[in-house]
């Protein structure tokens with residue numbers, strides 16, 4: 280790999296998209312480091328590797344723009360090489376090779392060994408999840424499986440990530456121990472479908488057993504669950520959650536919609552009645568559990584009646600945390616055969632209406648926390664505040680706890696008991712409890 284500049288090569292990895300891409304970039308960086316390569320994350324480097332996202336329109340646009348920006352820098356002689364990997368590359372490689380041929384090489388989501396070879400590094404299997412984390416040192420995303428077997432009509436992920444493959448428990452325990460040794464206290468479990476874990480390897484849903492094993496690891500204090508799926512939910516997870524204080528009373532379960540007509544068209548395999556019952560069972564099993572969900576509005580054929588049904592349900596269920604996205608018409612998905620008949624403006628209007636409703640619900644729920652003390656982890660200092668989270672909040676997507684740094688000093692990466700003194704719709708303000 281000849282580069283123009285005489286400087287020693289420095290590889291700059293740029294990550295776009297979701298926490299699973301962050302994980303993949305960290306694994307790539309761990310492998311490069313183990314091969315003695317100088318590697319940085321989103322800093323200056325003469326060799327750029329862009330880990331792209333290909334999920335929905337906005338994300339694809341951001342990925343293409345990032346590629347074009349770096350091609351311009353290469354043509355201006357600022358950098359020497361541009362390599363592209365990740366979901367967009369997996370999904371559109373032939374088109375990208377034709378439309379942006381200035382990229383030195385494109386790699387798919389399962390081509391880490393080939394990418395490493397091109398960067399004159401070896402793929403070391405024994406490294407197994409050893410990685411260079413890019414998140415604040417106290418937490419790490421922890422991918423327990425890859426791919427997805429579900430048929431959700433709107434989703435392109437199976438096209439980019441393939442079929443579901445669980446990582447063996449013993450490998451995950453080894454990874455987690457190495458993270459704990461490097462100071463990680465919080466594992467954020469991620470997958471395309473967390474609750475499918477083990478069905479391929481152990482012929483049974485084995486998430487509970489994995490949680491038991493991870494909870495034994497010294498140094499790990501919080502274990503958080505993201506991306507659960509509503510059907511076939513392994514309820515034994517709640518036995519572990521109630522027994523093991525390390526398992527956060529938190530569950531992220533994207534539900535996407537609630538109108539039976541839309542759920543059927545989305546091929547979600549559930550109904551309003553079953554979903555409502557499931558959430559009530561969750562709340563009965565773990566009182567005070569923090570439930571996060573994601574919804575899609577503007578799906579093909581979504582009528583005002585369907586939307587009203589969704590809105591009323593959000594009012595009734597009062598999720599602790601909720602995100603809402605507008606439908607993106609993705610080619611080669613089943614929903615792409617339907618007419619994308621809800622105008623973009625109307626999609627946006629519906630999404631804002633849901634988020635306004637959620638802001639009110641979140642404000643009301645937050646008022647109940649004023650005067651109470653919560654064990655929090657401090658992630659960073661930002662301006663005049665230390666920024667932390669309670670057990671009910673995941674990084675980047677949920678609420679934060681702010682402490683006045685002009686009056687108090689807190690250690691980043693440390694747990695501390697904080698007393699909530701004021702609450703906004705999403706953020707909380709606190710002081711150290713005496």
Ligand code: SF4
Pocket residue numbers: 427428429430431434435436437471472508
């Ligand atoms: S479970 Fe999630 S990743 Fe899998 S197809 Fe459905 S939406 Fe996509």
